[in-house]
Amino acid sequence: MYDWLVFLKPAAAVLAAWFYWDFYRKTYYSGQGRIFTILAFFYGMIATGIALxxxxxxxxxxESYxxxxxAVLLGALPEETAKALLIYLFLKKEKGSxxxxxxLYFGLTVGVAFGCIENVFYSFQLDFWPGILRSGTSLPFHTFSGGILGFFILKTLQSRKGNLSGLDFCLSFLFLTLLHGLYNFLLLEGGLGTAMIPLILGLSFLTLELIVVQAxxxxxxxxxxxxNLYLDDYAMIRKFSRYDAWLRAAQSNESIQSIPLLRDLSLERAIISVFLFGIPLFCLNFYLFVPAQIPYYLENISSLEFITLFMEYPAWLGFLFLVRGLLNPSFFRERILKIPLFLSVNxxxxxxxxxxxxxxxxxKGFYSPVIREPxxxxxxxxxxxxxxxxxxxxKVVPIWKNFRENDPSHESGALYRFSQIPWGLLTWRWLVRIKQQYRNAVEAVFR
Structure with missing residues (x-):
């Protein structure tokens, strides 16, 4: 029996790694080929060694902290830094293509490889149920965090330099490190905190879903x-176009087509989700009415481990199957945005x-329609x-212009970049915008 359990613990880590990697590969990514995947696994292995x-x-x-x-300094920081470093080294060479x-896929695969090797290592040190709990929860977190890091690293590499171009990556790295540290802390401390771990997974998963849509x-x-555009340039131009579309539709009294936020849910995914959500209800009956039978079927499992593994974790998987790919990219790409605040510019x-x-x-700057070509x-x-x-x-610098000769109907414009970040302007604009949207919300509720 003992030999069987020793084999099952690392096998659970490998199976969990395969599940989460295959889950995202089939959902989102057509792929660049097998070599790309092999390189990602190899980089994940190197990252594991660096972190260790x-x-x-x-x-x-x-030791006295x-x-x-x-949990942050001895676990989260080395591991997230190692993953980020290896992802950066690869994407820096490949940023042009x-x-x-x-x-996203490269980061996900690095995270899967990292989590798989780490959990195989821990499987020989932990008891059976704590080892299963760690494999089932740390692997998805490493997967999600790797994907998030990959996205923001390449976004930074493909953005125009200056005006704190790396701020988004730094904030995402800080967010993941603190979230990872909280996960480590809850897992090591045990007790009721263990039941909070699926919430951490859910937060990282939703973050990944949002950036998948952006990608x-x-x-x-x-x-x-x-x-001659960069990713941050394109984001400013695209936002202007979506606001401008609302203005034109409003002036011409055109009906604005509503684009749903969510895609239609397939019957297959609905059935899988219902089944997974049903497992906690089934296990709840055992926990409430025959708790003495649980150790008989599941030897040496604690109550909190039973709740987390057999009640919360299936619900988490049901949520995963239910929500994955549910966000509609057209909502973020084609939805017309109502202008919250006009800005007068000279x-x-x-x-x-x-x-x-x-x-x-x-x-970083703004896009504005202009007549004179800058x-x-x-x-x-x-x-x-x-x-x-x-x-x-x-002070601003025009970095891109949209002019068409011999086309008088074309509305020309230019993209301007701030020479230095105007913090006072940005702060005032956000304060006014928040105040205006608050008033609009109050009027919508009480009118």
Whole structure:
């Protein structure tokens, strides 16, 4: 019996790794070929070795720290850093020919390989049920975090440099490290905290689902580069187009087609989800009415391990099957956005201003319709007037223009990038926007 359990623990880790890798490969990714996958697994193996060496090397330094700090500094930080480093080294070489879907898949596969090797290692150190619990929960987290890291690393590499171009990656890395640290802390401390682990998996899964949709609606980098655009440039232009479509439809009294947020749910997925959601209900009867029988069938399992593995985890899998790929990319790509706040813009140096407008701002810049064709990469000035407050002589650089000769019906425009991030302007704009949307919400409720 003991020999059988020793074999089953690492087998569970391998099966869990295969399940989550195959789950996402079939759902989202057509793939670049077998070599791409093999390289990702190989990089995941290297990342595991780096993280293990790091953890062993610094273990004694944090022995007196709080358990949560240890969970972050001795587990989460080395592991997420190792994965991010290996993903970065690969994607840096492939950034010109890879798209965001490629980076997601590569990161997912690195995470799967990392989690598989780590859990096979832990399977020989932990008892049976704690080992199964760790394999079933840490593997999906490593998978999801690898995909998230892959997305934001390539997004950073394919964005125009400057104006804190790496901020999104840094925030995502911090988010994953703290979430990973919380997972480690709950798992090591045991008790009621163990029951919170599926919530951590759900949060990381929903984050991954949102960025998968972003990857699906973003043009390939090679296409953008043919127009001398980067991913962040494209995001600003696309947002302007969606706001502008609403304005034109509103002015012409056209009906705006509603695009659903969710795709239709297939019968097969619905049946699988219902079955998985039914398992916790079945196990709940055992737990409530014949709890003494549980150790008879499942030797040495604790009550919390039973709740987590046989009640919460099947519900988590049901949620996974129910929600995967349910978000509709067309909603994020084609849905017309109602303009929350017009921004009055004066472009050009004093005495040569051209009045225009903008619908949105980011820390990187904005897109605005213009009549006079700007000279690219030549610094100029812009002034904004927002809700009674002026922001004068902000330095910007036109980096892309949309002009068509001999086409008078075409609405020309240009993409402007801030020379320095105008924090005062951005803060005021967000305060006014929040205030306006609050008023709109109140009016919609009480009118």
């Amino acid at each position: 060496a790091w953890e062993i090397g610094v273990f004694d330094l944090f 709080h358990p949560f700090q240890q 890879s798209n965001l879907a490629d980076s 699906e609606v973003t043009l390939p980098f090679e296409v953008l580069q043919s127009e 472009l050009g140096a004093e005495g040569e201003e051209e009045p225009s407008l903008a619908y949105s701002l980011s820390r 000279e690219l990469n030549r610094e100029t000035f812009v002034s904004f007037y927002i809700a009674g407050k002026s922001f004068e002589k902000i």
